[in-house]
Amino acid sequence: MKSVLRPSTSLVPAVTAILVLGIAATAMAQMRPQTRSHTILQSDGSLDRQPATALPPGTSSFTMRVVGDERIISANGIPDHHVGAFPSSGNPNRISAQRYEFVLDATPAKASRTTPARGIPFGIAVSGVVFDPGAAEWYKGQRGPWQYEPLSGAVKLGVDANNAHVQPTGAYHYHGLPTGLMTRLAVGSASHSAIVGWAADGFPIYAKYGYGNPEDPTSPIIEHRSSYTLKEGMRQPQAGNPRGPGGGRQGTVETPGGYYDGTFIADYAYAEGHGILDECNGTFTVTPDFPDGTYAYFLTADWPVIPRCFAGTPAESFTSMRPGPQSGPGGRGGPGGNRGTRPDGPPNGDRYGRPPPRF
Numbered sequence: 001m002k003s004v005l006r007p008s009t010s011l012v013p014a015v016t017a018i019l020v021l022g023i024a025a026t027a028m029a030q031m032r033p034q035t036r037s038h039t040i041l042q043s044d045g046s047l048d049r050q051p052a053t054a055l056p057p058g059t060s061s062f063t064m065r066v067v068g069d070e071r072i073i074s075a076n077g078i079p080d081h082h083v084g085a086f087p088s089s090g091n092p093n094r095i096s097a098q099r100y101e102f103v104l105d106a107t108p109a110k111a112s113r114t115t116p117a118r119g120i121p122f123g124i125a126v127s128g129v130v131f132d133p134g135a136a137e138w139y140k141g142q143r144g145p146w147q148y149e150p151l152s153g154a155v156k157l158g159v160d161a162n163n164a165h166v167q168p169t170g171a172y173h174y175h176g177l178p179t180g181l182m183t184r185l186a187v188g189s190a191s192h193s194a195i196v197g198w199a200a201d202g203f204p205i206y207a208k209y210g211y212g213n214p215e216d217p218t219s220p221i222i223e224h225r226s227s228y229t230l231k232e233g234m235r236q237p238q239a240g241n242p243r244g245p246g247g248g249r250q251g252t253v254e255t256p257g258g259y260y261d262g263t264f265i266a267d268y269a270y271a272e273g274h275g276i277l278d279e280c281n282g283t284f285t286v287t288p289d290f291p292d293g294t295y296a297y298f299l300t301a302d303w304p305v306i307p308r309c310f311a312g313t314p315a316e317s318f319t320s321m322r323p324g325p326q327s328g329p330g331g332r333g334g335p336g337g338n339r340g341t342r343p344d345g346p347p348n349g350d351r352y353g354r355p356p357p358r359f
Helices: 011-031 179-184
Strands: 036-038 062-067 070-075 100-105 123-125 137-139 164-166 172-174 197-199 204-207 209-211 221-223 228-230 268-270 282-285 294-299
Touching (some): 036 137, 209 282
Antiparallel strands (some): 062 070, 070 100, 197 204, 282 294
16 A cells, blocks of 8 residues: 655645745735836936927816815816827827825924935825826836936936826826926016925925025025035945945845936935025925915925925825836836836946036
8 A cells, every 4th residue: 555645734834824925925026016127327418308289188177275284185187287299209198187185284394304205296286286206217127226317318208398297097297397387377586486386294385486585575586406416426336225336245236337417316415505405405484375484395497306305294195195007108107017128328328428417
C-alpha cells in the first residue's frame, strides 16, 4: 500500500494567510496609479501652449456660502473663460462637468508645521476649476523625489494658454497661472489682486500682486516673488534616496544625471528671505477682502507658481480626492495609461543651454 503524504493541518492556516496576503498585495499593486517612463534629463524651459480660443462646453457654475465656521463651495469644473481646443494632439480628453463640493474652514489657522500638497488639488478657483500643479510623471517611472515639473516642457502634457489641460475624467485643471481667469478679474500691477480661489486649508489665494507693506493698504503695489531658487551644479541623490546615477543601492530611486535646470521639482530649493513669500508661497498681509489681515497664498510668475504645501490643515473634502488609475497627459490620471518606455529628450542634456524655466 502506497504511503500518501498529507500536509499537516497546522500548516493550512499559514498557507492560507500567505495566499491571502499575496492576493491583497497584487490587488494593491493593481490599484496603484501607473506611471509612464521618461528619461529626459534637461529641458529648454519652453512650453508649447495651445491657444485658448474655444468656448467651454457648458455654463460655469461656482457658488460659495459661509455657514457658521464652514465655507461651502460647489462647482461644476466648467471654466468661465475661453479654453484650448480639447481633445487635442497633446491631450485626447474632452472637458466635461464635474460635481465638486468642498467644505472648508471659514476661520482657518496656521498649523504647527506645513503639509505637502501631494496627491490632492491645492485649491479651487472662483472659476470653478481646481488648482492641481503636480503630475504623475517620474524619471523612469520610479515614484520618488524625481518628479517632473509639468510646466518645464520636459514632458508634453498638452496644456493650453491658461496653463491647464484635461484629465480622462473630463476634469479641466490648472497647472499654472490661470491667465483667462486673471484677465476676467482684471488682475494687474495697478491694484491688489482679487481673490482667485480658495486653498484646501481655507486660506484665500491671490495672484501675483499685493501690497508692498503687508500692514499698510496704502503702500505701493508690488509683484510678489517666491523664495525658491534653482540648485547649483549637478543633480545629487536626495535624502532618503541615496541611489546615484546609473546604479546604487537596491530598492532606492535612481538619481538622474545632468544639472539642475527646473526639469524636476527637486531641482528647486527654498531659500528663506530670497523673496517675500514663505515655503508655501504665502504671507500674512492685509488685503481688500481682509482689512484686519490674514494669511494668504499668492500665485507667482516664478516657481512654484501654485503653492506646493499648505500652511494650515487641508479639509477632508480635498484630502479624500485621490489620483486616478493612470498617468499621462491628463495630469494625475492621464490618457492611455502606462504607455511603456519613452526615451524622449536629450540623454545627457548637451543639446540645450541653461535658460531658467519660463512659466
